[in-house]
Amino acid sequence: MMASVSGIATNTSFCILLLLSSLLFASSEALERPPIVKGLSWNYYFKNCPRLERIVGSHLQKVFKQDNGQAPALLRIFFHDCFVQGCDGSILLDGSPNEKDQPANIGIRPEALQTIEDLRSLVHKQCGRVVSCADLVVLAARDAVSLSGGPKFAVPLGRKDGLTFSINGTRNLPAPSSRTGKLLETFAARNFSATDVVALSGAHTFGRAHCSTFFSRINQTETPIDPSLAKNLSNTCPSAQSPNTAVLDVRTPNVFDNKYYVNLANRQGLFTSDQDLFSDSRTKGIVNSFASNEKVFFNSFADAVVKLSQLDVLTGNQGQVRAKCSVANKRKEGLVVTSVVEEAVDLRGHMSH
Numbered sequence: 351m352m353a354s355v356s357g358i359a360t361n362t363s364f365c366i367l368l369l370l371s372s373l374l375f376a377s378s379e380a381l382e383r384p385p386i387v388k389g390l391s392w393n394y395y396f397k398n399c400p401r402l403e404r405i406v407g408s409h410l411q412k413v414f415k416q417d418n419g420q421a422p423a424l425l426r427i428f429f430h431d432c433f434v435q436g437c438d439g440s441i442l443l444d445g446s447p448n449e450k451d452q453p454a455n456i457g458i459r460p461e462a463l464q465t466i467e468d469l470r471s472l473v474h475k476q477c478g479r480v481v482s483c484a485d486l487v488v489l490a491a492r493d494a495v496s497l498s499g500g501p502k503f504a505v506p507l508g509r510k511d512g513l514t515f516s517i518n519g520t521r522n523l524p525a526p527s528s529r530t531g532k533l534l535e536t537f538a539a540r541n542f543s544a545t546d547v548v549a550l551s552g553a554h555t556f557g558r559a560h561c562s563t564f565f566s567r568i569n570q571t572e573t574p575i576d577p578s579l580a581k582n583l584s585n586t587c588p589s590a591q592s593p594n595t596a597v598l599d600v601r602t603p604n605v606f607d608n609k610y611y612v613n614l615a616n617r618q619g620l621f622t623s624d625q626d627l628f629s630d631s632r633t634k635g636i637v638n639s640f641a642s643n644e645k646v647f648f649n650s651f652a653d654a655v656v657k658l659s660q661l662d663v664l665t666g667n668q669g670q671v672r673a674k675c676s677v678a679n680k681r682k683e684g685l686v687v688t689s690v691v692e693e694a695v696d697l698r699g700h701m702s703h
Contacts, residue, residue: 386656389665390506394485399477406469406489407497413465414497418604421494422557423462428491429553429658430455431484433540434519436662438512439484442466442675445515452520457560466490467675474673483675484509488659495655498556500606501648505659510669513678526563526621530630533623540661542654547627548636549650550658554624555610556603558595561587564620573625576617583620596620608648611641 386392395402414421431441434449441449442463450458466486473481485507496502524533537547567575568583579600586594597603598620599610610624614637619625627633640647670679 386506387660387663387665390508390660390663392504392506394507395477395481398480399473401476402473402481403489405472405476406486407493409469409472410465410490410493410497414494417461418498419558420459420462420465421498421606422553422598423459424465424487424490424494425553426557427458427462427466428487429550430458430520430523431487432658432661433523435512435516436664437484437488437509437659438662438664438669439482439487439509439672439675440512440515440519442483442487443512443515443678444676447517449515449517449520452517454520454523454525456562463676470672470675479671479673482509482511482669482671484511484664484669486675492655495606495651498604498606501652503652503656505656508663508665510664510666511672511675511678512664512669524623526559526623527566528623528626530623530626530633534632542657544632545636545650546654546657548633548640549647549654551624551627552608552610552640552647552651554598554619554621555608556606557598558603559598559620560595561592562590564596564622565590565592567620567622567625570622573619573622573629574617575625579618598624608640608644611637611647615641 410424427441428437430449431437431439434440441455441458443449449455450463466483469486469490470481470483473486488505488507488509492503492505522536524536528536533547533551534544537550542550564583565587567573568580568587583596586592586596600613600618601609610619613619614625614628617625617628619628628637640650673679
């Protein structure tokens with residue numbers, strides 16, 4: 351009798367341990383993956399384009415080996431696409447005028463836009479026209495970060511491409527001269543926290559900027575600037591119209607790391623919008639935490655990117671899968687394509703459950 355009671359107790363203990371471990375696993379998995387909007391999925395192309403991420407990553411490795419400046423350029427395209435009218439690939443569309451031509455998008459690199467088109471061609475050749483240009487923008491930005499030394503993280507997919515672009519929407523993009531209060535207000539309207547804002551600003555840990563975007567900062571007194579940096583920038587940019595560029599991160603200009611925040615602590619932020627994060631009491635503590643712990647920055651950056659990548663997305667029959675990233679399909683044809691893709695996604699959703 352005692353033996354059987356002991357056996358029951360042992361089995362009960364084992365079951366409780368099993369339950370606890372499964373709950374811990376579930377909670378840690380939930381922490382690793384932020385919530386996603388309806389219509390997107392972590393494995394959206396699992397059935398109809400299983401090699402998608404391998405194709406994108408492999409091609410970008412070759413591109414960055416030849417031109418590492420395309421990595422920050424691709425990340426910028428992602429930001430400037432998503433913040434205008436959602437992640438719908440509108441920044442890729444040609445037109446006269448178009449989003450790319452607007453003042454907020456000065457310096458968008460044509461080579462990086464071509465890289466997205468090259469990715470579309472490669473992926474569509476392999477899988478057929480099932481992957482949207484909007485999703486390729488997100489994947490290219492994610493890989494630009496990880497292939498430059500930054501965090502590796504999953505992004506939900508399933509966005510459809512929009513049929514229109516927004517000239518007026520580009521005016522909502524935060525300017526390099528913005529103060530922290532304006533940044534926090536602009537991002538809060540889209541449900542981003544102060545931590546999100548500081549983390550996303552860390553995208554300036556690599557890349558270059560044109561003189562016109564930071565010239566006003568050189569002799570500015572409101573946001574302090576390191577004298578040696580000011581002197582170097584004056585030599586690089588004798589005027590705001592100078593065609594020259596300067597690195598965004600004086601320490602490791604081609605690496606995605608947390609040195610951007612170390613720069614701010616040393617008054618070496620290139621933009622006013624960067625340096626003011628260290629002056630404002632609402633963000634200074636976050637800057638310090640990211641400067642002292644790269645892992646904390648990487649985790650916060652990944653979460654903020656996943657959140658940004660889901661702004662006002664088109665899913666299901668709301669958009670299309672463009673046959674060419676710079677041109678919208680004829681409306682009727684686009685809707686036929688998206689309905690076929692959606693059917694496959696629904697099937698996968700049932701299978702995964």
